[in-house]
């Protein structure tokens with residue numbers, strides 16, 4: 001049975017019910033299809049064995065059951081795994097699976113490539129090819145869970161792309177993660193370079209997801225040097241949006257800070273960071289160990305612990321994110337689709 005038509009993944013349960021009704025079938029048929037799609041994970045419509053053949057035929061003639069195709073897989077010595085997929089609508093993206101005791105995090109991409117061109121990031125060197133559809137973002141988690149059979153407890157939007165520059169698709173994926181794949185939004189983190197409009201839209205949402213902001217320097221001139229986009233968005237405007245986010249949602253945000261040798265790791269940098277975290281912004285800092293990118297002039301700072309201590313002394317909550325999967329270029333900012 002060859003599937004054509006709209007991707008079946010985009011349908012809600014209500015859409016499916018309407019569809020089965022239009023076929024003169026009982027409502028529970030929609031539930032059956034839903035379970036096959038989202039709980040059991042089928043690779044073809046023919047596998048939906050408790051559906052009458054006529055319904056399978058109509059389903060396959062109207063909807064497509066498409067999957068990301070696995071192009072390449074790498075496994076790190078720390079058990080992190082990186083997958084390169086060909087997406088259903090074209091283009092290649094990477095997804096990373098990171099096991100850590102009883103936590104299994106999938107790091108997903110929101111765009112094919114990235115438009116930001118952050119100086120220290122490998123993905124930034126690719127440029128933006130296209131936006132991913134919401135279902136293509138969702139399918140990365142689906143594929144890891146159902147096609148590869150790996151456990152998934154957490155999802156982070158920290159792969160390729162800038163989630164808030166593909167807002168609608170990201171929200172569609174977020175909704176799908178909780179309603180279709182039954183992952184609590186509490187275990188989902190959206191990471192952004194700082195798009196005030198997007199942050200303000202997130203502030204209005206009710207799902208309890210987490211927000212991380214890639215700060216990297218609280219000194220505007222320095223931040224602009226690292227992140228070209230920062231020249232067009234005043235840091236103060238981002239701070240204001242984060243403050244609104246914290247107030248509206250009564251939540252904290254995480255500030256991501258890649259510590260770069262001789263760039264942003266001095267006491268002056270710690271002081272600026274301290275000043276950035278003032279009401280209404282409530283934030284903890286996550287210091288990220290830099291993953292080297294060949295050809296880029298940056299090195300990870302040796303002062304991670306020292307910098308952490310200096311933040312704590314200033315009354316900030318600071319943790320360190322050690323590199324995972326760096327030997328297979330699966331670490332943050334190393335995704336560049338090299339096979």
Ligand code: SAH
Nearest residue numbers: 121158162191192193214256290291332333
């Ligand atoms: N565009 C989003 C999400 C993708 S990047 C954002 O900017 O937040 C996820 C995180 O990895 C960001 O904090 C990013 O700055 C960081 N990162 C990029 N390159 C890195 C590298 N080489 N080593 C460590 N972290 C890196």
